[in-house]
Structure formats: C-alpha cells, structure tokens
Amino acid sequence: MERVTIPPPAQAPPAAPSYRRSHLDQLESESIYLMREVAAQFERPALLFSGGKDSIVMVHLARKAFWPAKFPFPLLHIDTGHNFQEALDFRDRLAARLGCELLVRTVQDSIDRGRVVEETGPHASRNALQTVTLLDALAELRIDAAFGGGRRDEEKARAKERFFSHRDRFGQWDPRNQRPELWNLFNGRRGPGEHFRVFPLSNWTELDVWQYIAREGVDLPSLYFSHRREVFFRDGQWLARSPWVPLLPGEAYEERTVRFRTVGDATCTGAVESTAATVEEIVVEVAAARVTERGTRADDRRSEAAMEDRKRQGYF
Amino acid sequence: MSVAEEAEARAGGYEQAARQYREMDLLRFTTAGSVDDGKSTLIGRLLYDTKSIFADQLEAIEGATRRRGEEGINLALLTDGLRAEREQNITIDVAYRYFATPRRKFIIADTPGHVQYTRNMVTGASTAELAIVLVDARKGVLTQSRRHGFISSLLRIPHVLVAVNKMDLVDYRQDVYDAIVADYSGFAEKLGVQDLTFIPISALAGDNVVAKSERLGWYNGATLLHHLESVNVGADRNLVDFRFPVQYVIRPHQDFRGFAGRVASGTVTPGEEVVVLPSGVATRVRSVEAFEGPLPRAAEGDSVVVTLADEVDVSRGDMIVRRNNLPTVGSRLDAMLCWIGEQPLDPATPYVIQHTTRSSRAFVSRVVYRIDVDTLHREEAARLEMNDIGRVEVTASVPLFFDAYQGNRATGSFILVDPYTNVTVAAGMIRGPVQTADELFPAAAPGPAAVSPDVVWEGWNVPREEREARNGHGAAVLWFTGLSGAGKTTIAGRVERRLFEAGVQTMLLDGDTLRHGLNGDLGFSPADRAENIRRVGEVARLFFAQGAIVLCTFVSPYREDRARVRALLPEGRFVEIFVHAPLDELRRRDPKGLYARADRGEVANLTGVSAPYEPPEAPEMVLRTDRLSVDEAVDQVLARLRAEGLLPG
Numbered sequence: 029m030e031r032v033t034i035p036p037p038a039q040a041p042p043a044a045p046s047y048r049r050s051h052l053d054q055l056e057s058e059s060i061y062l063m064r065e066v067a068a069q070f071e072r073p074a075l076l077f078s079g080g081k082d083s084i085v086m087v088h089l090a091r092k093a094f095w096p097a098k099f100p101f102p103l104l105h106i107d108t109g110h111n112f113q114e115a116l117d118f119r120d121r122l123a124a125r126l127g128c129e130l131l132v133r134t135v136q137d138s139i140d141r142g143r144v145v146e147e148t149g150p151h152a153s154r155n156a157l158q159t160v161t162l163l164d165a166l167a168e169l170r171i172d173a174a175f176g177g178g179r180r181d182e183e184k185a186r187a188k189e190r191f192f193s194h195r196d197r198f199g200q201w202d203p204r205n206q207r208p209e210l211w212n213l214f215n216g217r218r219g220p221g222e223h224f225r226v227f228p229l230s231n232w233t234e235l236d237v238w239q240y241i242a243r244e245g246v247d248l249p250s251l252y253f254s255h256r257r258e259v260f261f262r263d264g265q266w267l268a269r270s271p272w273v274p275l276l277p278g279e280a281y282e283e284r285t286v287r288f289r290t291v292g293d294a295t296c297t298g299a300v301e302s303t304a305a306t307v308e309e310i311v312v313e314v315a316a317a318r319v320t321e322r323g324t325r326a327d328d329r330r331s332e333a334a335m336e337d338r339k340r341q342g343y344f
Numbered sequence: 345m346s347v348a349e350e351a352e353a354r355a356g357g358y359e360q361a362a363r364q365y366r367e368m369d370l371l372r373f374t375t376a377g378s379v380d381d382g383k384s385t386l387i388g389r390l391l392y393d394t395k396s397i398f399a400d401q402l403e404a405i406e407g408a409t410r411r412r413g414e415e416g417i418n419l420a421l422l423t424d425g426l427r428a429e430r431e432q433n434i435t436i437d438v439a440y441r442y443f444a445t446p447r448r449k450f451i452i453a454d455t456p457g458h459v460q461y462t463r464n465m466v467t468g469a470s471t472a473e474l475a476i477v478l479v480d481a482r483k484g485v486l487t488q489s490r491r492h493g494f495i496s497s498l499l500r501i502p503h504v505l506v507a508v509n510k511m512d513l514v515d516y517r518q519d520v521y522d523a524i525v526a527d528y529s530g531f532a533e534k535l536g537v538q539d540l541t542f543i544p545i546s547a548l549a550g551d552n553v554v555a556k557s558e559r560l561g562w563y564n565g566a567t568l569l570h571h572l573e574s575v576n577v578g579a580d581r582n583l584v585d586f587r588f589p590v591q592y593v594i595r596p597h598q599d600f601r602g603f604a605g606r607v608a609s610g611t612v613t614p615g616e617e618v619v620v621l622p623s624g625v626a627t628r629v630r631s632v633e634a635f636e637g638p639l640p641r642a643a644e645g646d647s648v649v650v651t652l653a654d655e656v657d658v659s660r661g662d663m664i665v666r667r668n669n670l671p672t673v674g675s676r677l678d679a680m681l682c683w684i685g686e687q688p689l690d691p692a693t694p695y696v697i698q699h700t701t702r703s704s705r706a707f708v709s710r711v712v713y714r715i716d717v718d719t720l721h722r723e724e725a726a727r728l729e730m731n732d733i734g735r736v737e738v739t740a741s742v743p744l745f746f747d748a749y750q751g752n753r754a755t756g757s758f759i760l761v762d763p764y765t766n767v768t769v770a771a772g773m774i775r776g777p778v779q780t781a782d783e784l785f786p787a788a789a790p791g792p793a794a795v796s797p798d799v800v801w802e803g804w805n806v807p808r809e810e811r812e813a814r815n816g817h818g819a820a821v822l823w824f825t826g827l828s829g830a831g832k833t834t835i836a837g838r839v840e841r842r843l844f845e846a847g848v849q850t851m852l853l854d855g856d857t858l859r860h861g862l863n864g865d866l867g868f869s870p871a872d873r874a875e876n877i878r879r880v881g882e883v884a885r886l887f888f889a890q891g892a893i894v895l896c897t898f899v900s901p902y903r904e905d906r907a908r909v910r911a912l913l914p915e916g917r918f919v920e921i922f923v924h925a926p927l928d929e930l931r932r933r934d935p936k937g938l939y940a941r942a943d944r945g946e947v948a949n950l951t952g953v954s955a956p957y958e959p960p961e962a963p964e965m966v967l968r969t970d971r972l973s974v975d976e977a978v979d980q981v982l983a984r985l986r987a988e989g990l991l992p993g
C-alpha cells in the first residue's frame with residue numbers, strides 16, 4: 029500500500045527568546061568574567077578563603093567559571109587561631125568535597141617566629157596581625173593575584189576600590205596609584221614583587237549575596253543561622269563565649285538566640301539576636317536590617333577611618 | 345521620621361524586594377556636575393529617600409555633620425569617601441554607590457568634577473547606560489554642563505537626564521527651568537544625544553527626587569527616581585552581531601575542549617556556522633555550556649563556554665564570530681582617544697593595547713586633532729596630555745577584530761597601557777579602520793568580510809628595505825592588464841627573462857598558474873573574478889615583501905579590483921601597464937581561438953566580447969601592441985623601471 033506523507037501542520041513560530049537578565053544574572057556573569065580574566069592574566073592566583081559567606085560565594089562562582097574543569101587556583105586561609113570551630117569544619121569539608129587545594133597559614137606561626145607581637149588586654153584581637161601573616165604567605169607562595177570577597181557597599185573606603193586592586197612590593201595600597209577601570213578591560217600588568225587583590229564581588233551588596241545564596245542553594249556554616257549560644261554583651265554588641273576573650277568586671281555569659289552576619293575572628297565578630305533559621309528568613313531580615321554588616325565588627329568600630337588605615341597597610 | 349520609623353518603612357519596602365528579586369534588573373548610571381552643583385547632595389538624597397542608609401551610617405553622619413558645626417544631616421557627607429578628600433573637602437576619584445528599589449538595582453558611578461574631571465567621567469561613563477547631568481538653576485547651562493554632555497555622547501551613553509537642581513533657590517519658577525531646557529536641548533541636538541530628559545529638582549529639599557513636589561506643580565513629568573526605575577535599559581544592547589572574544593581555554597580532559605568567554609554582543613545558538621579569527625577557520629558551534637547544563641542560546645553579557653564541532657586551534661585573544669557577520673580585521677585604527685596618563689602621549693612609546701581579550705604592542709602613529717572639550721572645536725595638536733581628547737591613528741603589531749564603538753561598545757573600545765609603569769594611560773573608542781583603500785574606493789570593498797588592507801605593512805621579520813639593499817634593486821608589482829591576446833603574457837615573460845638574467849629577483853604570476861592551485865575553486869562570475877584578483881594581489885604582496893619584482897598578467901577587467909591591489913602597496917610600487925590593441929586586431933590574432941568560439945556562442949563571458957572590460961583611467965604605462973614590436977615594448981618597460989629608480993641605472 030502506498031503511504032501518503034502528510035506534512036506536519038505549520039508550526040507557530042517560537043516565541044522570541046527573552047534576553048532580559050535579572051540583576052543577579054548580571055552580577056554573576058560579571059564575577060565569572062573577572063575570575064576568568066585573573067586565571068588568564070596571572071600566573072599564580074589564589075582565593076583568600078575566610079570561611080565567611082562572601083568567600084563561600086566566591087568558591088561557588090569559581091566552580092561555575094571554570095566548569096567542567098576544576099578552578100585553577102588553591103584556597104588560602106589565614107587562620108587567626110580564634111576561629112569558630114564550625115567555620116573550620118565547614119572549610120575542611122568544602123575543600124574535601126570539591127577536591128581543591130587548601131593552604132592554611134596561621135597567625136600563631138607569625139607570632140612564634142617573632143614576625144608580630146600578640147596584643148594584650150581585654151580588647152586584644154589578632155585581626156590586625158593577620159595582615160602580616162597574609163603578606164608573608166603571599167610572598168612565600170609567590171601569589172600574584174589574590175581573590176578577596178570585599179564589596180564596595182561594605183564601607184566608605186571601599187567605594188572607590190577597583191576590581192583589580194594594585195599592591196606595591198610591600199603589599200600596600202595607595203589610593204592615588206590605582207588604575208582607572210574602563211569598560212570591562214582589566215589591566216593586570218605588574219612589576220616584580222607586586223601583586224593584585226581582585227574583588228569579584230565588588231558590585232554586590234549584602235542583600236544581593238543573600239539573594240544569590242538563596243537562589244543557588246549555596247551551603248553555609250551553621251553559624252549564619254539562628255541558634256542558641258552563650259554570649260556576653262560588650263560595646264553594644266553580643267560576643268560569643270570563647271577561650272580567647274576574658275570577661276571584664278560587670279560582664280556575664282547568658283544564653284541567647286543569635287546568628288552571625290559575618291564570620292571572622294571570634295574575638296571581634298558580634299552576633300545579632302535573630303530567629304532567622306533559613307536563608308529565606310535571612311534575606312528578609314537583611315533587607316530590613318538597620319545596621320551595616322560591618323557594624324557588627326569591633327575592629328571597624330575603633331575609628332571612623334579604621335578601614336582605610338588597615339587597607340593602606342595591606343589588609344584584605 | 346525617627347530612625348526606628350525609617351527602619352520600619354525600609355523593612356516593608358525591602359521585604360517586598362526580597363520576594364520580587366527575581367524580577368529585578370540592573371541600571372548602571374553615572375552622575376556629573378560642576379563643583380557645588382549638588383551632586384553629592386542628590387546622591388545622598390537618593391540613598392536616604394530609598395532607605396538605603398543604615399542606622400549606624402546615619403549616626404556616623406549626624407556626628408560628622410555636628411562636628412562641622414552644621415545642623416541635621418549633611419547628605420553630601422554620605423557619599424564622600426577617603427579621608428584625604430574629607431580633609432580637603434573634595435573628591436578625587438570615581439566612587440561606586442548602590443541602592444535598590446523593588447524594581448531595580450542601581451549602581452552609581454559617582455564622578456567628581458575638579459582637576460581630573462575628564463578622566464573620571466570617562467571612566468564612570470564607560471559602563472553607564474544613563475548619565476545624570478546636574479545644572480544649577482541659578483547658574484544655567486555652564487561650560488561644564490556642556491562638557492558633561494559631550495563626554496556622555498562621546499562614550500555613547502544611551503540616556504541623558506539633565507537634573508535642573510536648586511529649584512528652591514529660584515522660587516521654583518518655571519521660566520527659569522524652561523530657559524535651561526531650551527538652551528541645553530539646542531546643544532544636545534548637535535551632539536546627537538538619543539534620549540534626553542529634563543527634570544526640575546531640589547536635591548536639598550527633596551523636591552521631585554523620590555516624591556513628587558507640589559511646589560513644582562507646573563511640571564507634569566516623572567520624578568527623578570521614577571525615571572531611573574522606568575527607563576528602558578538594554579534597549580541599546582547589540583543583539584545582532586555575534587562576537588565572542590575567547591577569554592580562557594577550558595580543557596579538563598582529552599574529550600572536552602571549551603572556550604570560555606563573555607558574549608560581547610549578539611547571540612549564539614548551537615549548530616550555528618562560525619568562523620574563528622584570526623585563523624579564519626570555519627566550523628559550527630557544537631554546544632553552549634554553563635554550569636547548570638547545555639543552554640539553548642547565549643546572548644550579549646552572558647559568561648558561557650562554547651564548544652566547536654571541529655578540532656580547531658583556538659586560544660585567548662581569538663574571536664569566534666558568525667560566518668556571515670564578521671568584524672573588521674586590521675591593525676590600524678582610527679579612534680577617539682582620551683588621554684588619562686600623567687605623562688603625555690609619546691609617539692615613540694610602544695604602548696600595550698588591550699582590546700577585548702587580545703593585547704599587543706601599539707604606537708599612536710598620528711594625532712589628527714584635539715578637541716577642546718569646552719568649545720568642542722577641533723584644534724591641531726602634536727600630542728595629547730592628561731584629560732585631552734583627540735582623534736588619533738593607532739597601529740597595533742597584530743591584527744585586531746573590531747567594530748565601530750558607535751555600534752558596539754565591547755568590540756569598539758580599548759585601553760593603552762604604559763609598558764614601563766604598567767599604568768593605564770588612555771581610553772580609546774574606535775571609529776573604524778584607518779581609511780585607505782576602503783575610503784578611496786568604497787565600491788572595492790566587498791562587504792564587511794573584507795580584511796582591512798592595512799595588514800600589509802606589518803612587521804615582517806626581515807624588512808623589505810633590507811632585502812632590497814642586499815638585492816641591489818627595488819621591489820615592485822608590474823600589473824599587466826588587457827584583453828585576451830593583447831600580448832600581456834608574451835611581454836611580461838620576456839621582461840622577466842631579461843630581469844632574471846640581470847640578477848634581479850623576480851616572480852611571474854598569471855591567471856592560469858593561479859587558477860590551477862590557489863584559485864581552483866573560483867569561476868568567472870564578477871564576484872569570483874574579484875576574489876581571484878584579491879588573492880592574486882595578496883600573493884603578489886608577499887613576493888613584493890620578499891624583495892621581488894612581481895609581474896602579474898591578468899585580464900583583470902574591473903577597475904575596483906585593480907585599485908584594491910594598488911592600495912595594498914606603497915606609493916610608486918604598483919606599476920599598472922595597460923596592454924592594448926583594438927578588438928579587430930585581437931580577433932585577427934586569436935592565438936587560443938577564443939574569439940572565434942565566443943562568436944559562435946561557445947564561450948560565455950569573454951571579456952571584451954560578452955563581458956565588460958573597464959580600461960585603466962590613469963595607468964603608469966600604455967603599450968599599444970598594434971604599433972610596437974614585442975622587443976620595443978619590453979625595452980619600454982625596462983626603461984620605465986630604471987627611470988623609477990627600481991633598477992640600477
């Protein structure tokens with residue numbers, strides 16, 4: 029029997045594809061572009077991994093940027109020795125899961141070798157000391173580009189920070205010697221001994237980061253979510269009970285429902301009282317926040333220009 | 345409102361934002377104004393009124409305001425950054441600010457005025473889709489305001505918003521506003537600003553910034569924030585010309601080779617035919633990959649990984665483009681340059697040019713003129729200094745793949761870097777290739793596919809001049825054109841023999857030899873004839889660069905094709921020789937029997953009979969072979985070469 033082929037019905041033309049992209053898509057694409065640019069322009073990049081959400085988001089972006097290959101740089105953690113155990117565990121699990129190289133350099137080591145002197149007193153913090161450990165590590169490992177999670181919305185002095193931030197041979201930042209960044213052309217040329225800090229999250233705000241974490245389902249250390257913890261109140265904020273911070277007269281531990289907005293050195297990272305236990309709840313809470321994230325860091329509270337001074341010296 | 349109430353209000357707005365964030369898009373804008381026009385106040389106002397200022401920031405500013413002996417909160421203090429500037433009360437660099445409404449996230453590139461004004465504004469404008477130009481209502485349109493408009497148009501910012509500020513100080517009078525609108529509109533028309541909007545505001549009092557003001561009741565338009573929220577972003581995106589500069593090669597294992605990059609413009613879908621530049625190899629897109637999996641397409645701005653159907657050698661700096669939509673390829677750029685380096689432009693410095701993901705050495709070979717940014721007059725200039733803008737010619741050491749900045753910001757922009765200090769010294773916007781053949785003979789350029797002829801003078805390892813010095817004679821291309829049977833091959837053959845015997849480096853190219861090999865794929869349609877001659881010209885150019893006297897014998901019936909070859913060579917080195925005899929004389933000779941066959945209709949497209957021949961208008965030589973013997977003709981050619989100094993006396 030002869031078969032008659034019936035032509036398929038004329039199909040409706042497919043709807044014109046939408047090329048519209050959300051702000052998160054655009055931020056993500058920009059960050060990926062930057063990371064690839066660094067991998068191409070530099071010989072020995074490293075990702076400064078603090079254990080905080082910004083560096084975790086950076087790792088997530090790095091995976092995306094080089095997929096299906098592994099990202100071509102190690103994680104470098106500068107450990108003050110005063111870290112929350114949850115953050116350290118999370119760090120080790122993450123590195124093991126991704127199979128990436130994790131390098132750790134400790135402030136304790138810098139102290140032991142006499143590179144720095146431990147601060148004393150009730151407000152002692154190793155936050156300032158880590159700059160030395162960091163610069164030593166960069167020199168030792170001959171790292172020419174170090175990714176940092178800094179964002180321009182964090183603090184006034186960061187508003188003028190570049191994506192590619194040039195550091196001289198002493199690791200220092202000179203606000204007058206930064207290169208204008210035009211279009212998406214990044215100039216990573218450097219002299220011997222000089223390096224760059226690169227900030228792929230420059231254009232993100234705290235809210236963007238949380239929205240992105242929610243969208244992407246990025247895993248975070250438990251510290252970020254509401255939990256019961258022994259804390260004490262000092263200088264207008266809650267600090268966690270830890271072996272490193274002795275109580276002052278009049279201070280006492282109490283158990284509160286708190287979470288951390290940043291995860292850094294336990295001696296100076298304040299907790300906020302919060303019941304936000306999921307990423308979505310945090311997004312709402314952050315959106316309504318009255319205080320900047322850095323407002324919970326004792327190290328920034330020391331003086332109005334504190335951040336700027338630390339940056340000049342080579343801080344993160 | 346108290347701080348607590350502020351926070352409440354913000355919480356409401358942001359909760360909504362948190363839910364709607366998938367809907368939010370992004371607008372990058374830049375702000376410009378002369379000192380004290382109220383730019384910082386306006387930005388402070390925007391941040392304040394959109395509840396983007398945190399309580400701790402607000403407290404800090406209240407404190408700072410008090411310490412300055414002022415009352416309330418000085419909104420301008422919100423946006424000023426570094427301590428040195430706070431002390432000097434000026435801002436010295438582009439600062440970025442962020443705020444969001446439920447609809448849109450905003451990135452402000454806040455560019456201060458003052459000394460390095462041009463440099464800062466160009467930097468801020470390079471990524472902006474909208475510019476706010478502030479005008480002080482009391483002062484009207486000043487030189488500075490015009491300058492801002494000019495730079496916005498130079499950088500092709502699609503939307504310009506003129507905020508007429510300090511309306512409170514002119515009693516909110518409409519006539520003051522109208523006069524400024526009329527004045528600025530006339531000016532903007534000359535610049536070709538595409539989308540120009542005016543809004544009367546008081547940044548200090550908050551009129552028409554976020555909330556509509558009754559004191560400006562005569563104004564019916566949108567508030568400033570509403571305009572920012574509703575302006576059509578992305579309308580200026582180039583979604584037509586697919587350009588994919590390869591950023592990084594991703595090769596996790598033997599079976600995967602992907603090219604990572606951000607789509608500079610256009611769109612791409614799997615299966616499309618593409619060409620890789622500079623190799624010119626054609627292939628197809630096998631897939632467009634992302635972490636989430638293969639994508640049906642990628643568009644301008646997307647960071648993706650492209651895999652190709654064939655094993656093609658591709659590395660960083662190459663560009664993948666659509667087969668029938670190519671950028672210009674060339675190493676000489678006609679560009680507008682904004683000089684931002686502290687040291688003036690030096691024509692002897694081999695700068696590093698960064699263009700897309702490609703970089704090479706480049707000289708600024710010529711300053712055509714400088715623009716006075718205040719008067720917009722062009723003036724002659726030998727060099728450019730910091731904050732100067734001028735039109736220049738740039739010669740790169742490798743071909744670049746570019747488009748005019750006007751139609752493509754990503755492939756039309758470049759920077760120059762000082763090779764000694766590594767500092768970025770200039771921002772460039774490409775107008776096009778340096779116009780040589782294309783400008784002189786527009787008809788000769790067969791569409792955008794044309795590889796710019798400028799590639800010619802590119803760094804040969806051993807320069808031609810050295811070869812000529814050793815050979816003891818000059819290089820040249822002798823182009824014999826004329827109808828079949830006119831005597832081109834005979835004369836050229838004898839000339840070559842004579843030269844060769846005198847120890848001259850020679851090469852003879854004729855239609856038959858080339859059509860056997862290199863041009864075996866070409867027929868005799870006008871397009872194929874043009875391509876035939878183009879390739880011959882390129883081959884001749886190579887032998888020329890090698891120091892030879894190249895003799896080419898081609899009917900080459902079209903003037904444009906011959907002009908194109910001429911344009912490939914330096915002045916005086918292309919000798920066009922019209923070998924001519926009347927048609928009936930040719931019919932009589934007819935050595936190959938072509939005319940007879942054509943007359944019988946057996947040969948189509950015989951030049952001079954059934955296909956046109958365009959005789960040269962100003963050839964270097966005409967050889968009337970019906971009046972000259974072969975030897976006489978040969979002697980004339982040799983005499984001419986001696987007269988030109990190409991052969992030793």
Ligand SMILES: Nc1nc2c(ncn2[C@@H]2O[C@H](COP(=O)(O)OP(=O)(O)O)[C@@H](O)[C@H]2O)c(=O)[nH]1
Nearest residue numbers: 377379380381382383384385420510546547548
């Ligand atoms: N009356 C009035 N004063 C304003 C307005 N906008 C800004 N100013 C004042 O103009 C001066 C300069 O403003 P500022 O924002 O620092 O200008 P900038 O140099 O452009 O950043 C300050 O004293 C402001 O208070 C306005 O709309 N009305």
